[in-house]
Amino acid sequence: MRSRPELHGTNGAVSSTHWLASAAGAAAFDRGGNAFDAAATAAFVIQVVEPHLNGPAGDTPIMVYDAAAEEVKVVCGQGPMPSAATVGAFRERGLAEVPASGLLPACVPGAFGAWLRVVGRYGRLPIADVLAPAIRYAEDGYPLLPNASRMISALAPLFRDEWTESGATYLNGGRAPKPGARVRNPILARTFQRILDEAKARTSNREAQAEAAIDIFYEGFVAEAIDDFMATAKPLDSTGSRNAGLLTGADMAAWRPVVEDPVVVGYRGLLVHKPGPWSQGPVFLQQLALLEGFDLKEFGFGSADHLHTVVECAKLAFADREAWYGDPNHADVPIAALLDPEYSAARRALISGAPSSILRPGSPGGRVPWVPSFAPSSTATDGPDWLAELGEGIPAIMRLTASTGDTTCISATDREGNMVVATPSGGWLKSSPVVPGLGFPLGTRGQMALLAEGHNNVLAPGKRPRTTLSPTLVCTDDGRPYLAFGTPGGDQQDQWTLNFFLNHVDFGMSPQQAIEAATFHSEHVPTSFSPRQSFPLGVSVEDGIPETAIAELRRRGHQVRVTPAMSLGKVCATGARSDGGVFAAASPRGEQAYGVAR
Template identity: 55%
Template structure:
């Protein structure tokens, strides 16, 4: 099979991400004696600088890690919570039916910084100033502007100039959109991270004490103070068309911390896939596996009409359950165990017919009746083009903007990270910090009684979804992708291509990709296209024709437009090889290693 690049093989270390500079920065850490956790944190901070249209310091971060020392996997939640003042009544009193997709009202506590530092503290070996150094260098000295960065800024140029002048100062430094390939700097962000590094360096005591000092500077020090002041003292136009102030306070930041928990898992054909809890959409991956257990994908044939139809119909059922049941488990009862039971999935599997379904059909685990939003927009609401890169309009409305990063080291550690949010087009830049806040609160519903309803100090049901997989009980693969609602479709398709298609990592990433847009989007304005199926044009035309005959509303997009996957693996044998691959689409993702 043709591949755009080789699957990398070595035994020292592998880093794969959505940007070559982040991958190189992570690999440089491994070369200098750091472990996978040090490398991932370093690469993660670089991603904030060089992919500002896909993530930023004000964003969110879920992590899945395998620690060789602990011989166990851990999920880290860096999804910040809604402000204490963020009640449904506050938004509806403003005349809002949905949380705006941009601006200060959509901000949650910036969780990415806390999650990176928690991983560094528990399993890393480097100091805060060392993992920040490459990011500071790129912010201070400049980084090359990707074509997609230029396109994103160009789409919101007028909004920046007329409504968000602090953003225009950073992203249009000469009063115009930066050209692709030009050098762009963010000196204010460099200064912010220099202050963080200095606070850490000045603290006495252990490495852990110095990490705590950096965390305090962010969540209780000058960063928190600047965020609280900006939210209280300024108001900005958002996707509602009106100007609103923010709700985040210093107490909101002070009262939040990243947390570590047991990941959820499901066994499938000799593999065990691990995901975050239902505060994110990750469990839909496991639900899809539980449903697919009863189908013979090997007999169907990889990427045949039967194969694509079955996977798509299964996705519709799993994502319908996401809509009806998923939310912050600290604030709603999610029947996660019941959703994965064999009996429940045997019953649900019977709903997959020969024709495409146009219904949103959540199940009733343990006899509990599902509840869906009644305020969801109809099928005419826009849903974006679903390609996993910025779908940006002039008002800043966005879909699917995210990064991904995977690391394997020679010690046996694995990291899968999906940082996102705080995009340059999310919210106005806070001038003294050099970054903006995220907009993850747009994933709450302003309708009481739903699992994902807005509640003060609760986590929005994020789409961010890293993945780990064990093979024969041993740590094997870290993988994932950007793509909003598509993440747990594209990453599932990749996994199935390896397990059932017999493809290697690069072949599976390069294979034609597809996904459903049947269910409500997690992003403002929450549109859906019942029966909608998006495919790359490299999918066999006869397969496309057969899918249409079965009733699917097929949208054929460009040959290399869907999916942004990367992955690393380690062989279970001793001495085993490490392997890595990254996505060619968009011409920026790369894997490095030796």
């Protein structure tokens, strides 16, 4: 039984993790925009209204289907590590890992440039129209989400006493705004408006204005403000010490968002596209390659065999992520070998009726796998409560309140078949201090890189840390656009979205039914964020999975934790109907994701 209706339209569809963003994106269709304009408009609004989960200096992979070119591409909004970011630079500071917060883990901001690249290359609207809703909400205000209020409250002492620019941005009279309070960020509004004004002063051409805005961000006053701040600031971070950062204006000037080919596999007559191994995206494809050999429909949705099989396939795929994934521009990542049918068949043979408690990466092409052991966290253990919050690589307040958001998601589809999906994250309010004069903090994605020499995900100058961000775009076997979806959730993104996809494809549910069905995930593999915890036999299932299945999983040896119903994930999806229409679906989990169909 659905709690939300199926949404169908004939012009365009948007689904995102915030209702204001979905509404703003849908309004872009009314102004003559396409799916790319709608998604970018929603994304800039989300940077304003979900500051606890993302920001302009965060990161995002953006997947696009360009109907005119009939092709799928990935716009990489993951910035690299600074030129001074070496393993030695962190070891010299006595660190066993990259800190979870502060200035040391800051990468080149990727999100802002990536969305402007999408608008310039694929959109139709001028950037003034795309940025206008975000500027309006930053200037006039928006209702603060409860989890944002909780996080600001947890960090209020830090913001008052240490990160004073963050205090000026997020506190009201030295206190956290209450849930639902109307909050503003006029400095961010002025930053966006100045970028827009300077871009318009350079040129009246739409595409050129988008490129000018990118240049202004990465070489103009924004980069100058970041460079000045990084040259002098030494704020407290998750180590409990004061550390200067490594990012410079030169690092920003040297980077621009690139457009890449996706990684793709076939499954049940569909072509599934993911970002490359600088994300965790291929792990979704590896799971599909393993599951291709099982008849899930025969098992029955929610059965012990269904859950056990999916969980054990996830363990094998994620073990390969730990051993092999990294920036392919800097590491030899054997993607073709990892997705080879013979390799998948050999890995599939490892699955038995009992759960595995051992991390088992494979040997693609005969290579020898290596998963480094993780040193104890460099987070200070003694100190105020806010220090523990900083030490969590993702917003810990989300986990403590049984919510599942640490990222955002936007998907859009239009009547012409254009399709886009992204999972913007990072640059959230607890990541690092707000940069004076800009209204936003830097992202800390560098925390996901390892200080293990020789590993594919070892930290290095100019290298992208391997991220968890992982949207999915699906086409029919003849290349027509079909479905674009994603979810917040850190390491669990490619388990919750996999379950949604299997619910739709293998179990025949509609997209909205597939989103609302009870879900689950394995906790077998170390998380990508500090403190990199793992529970080798752990499986989390939502209340709603049959008790008989849970009992059978426990009998087999799984350590099952039952979470409240509707507590895992916030899948957002849009897609194209065979009759030329469009549809949207959004998770009721968290009570803030909404779809709109025109």
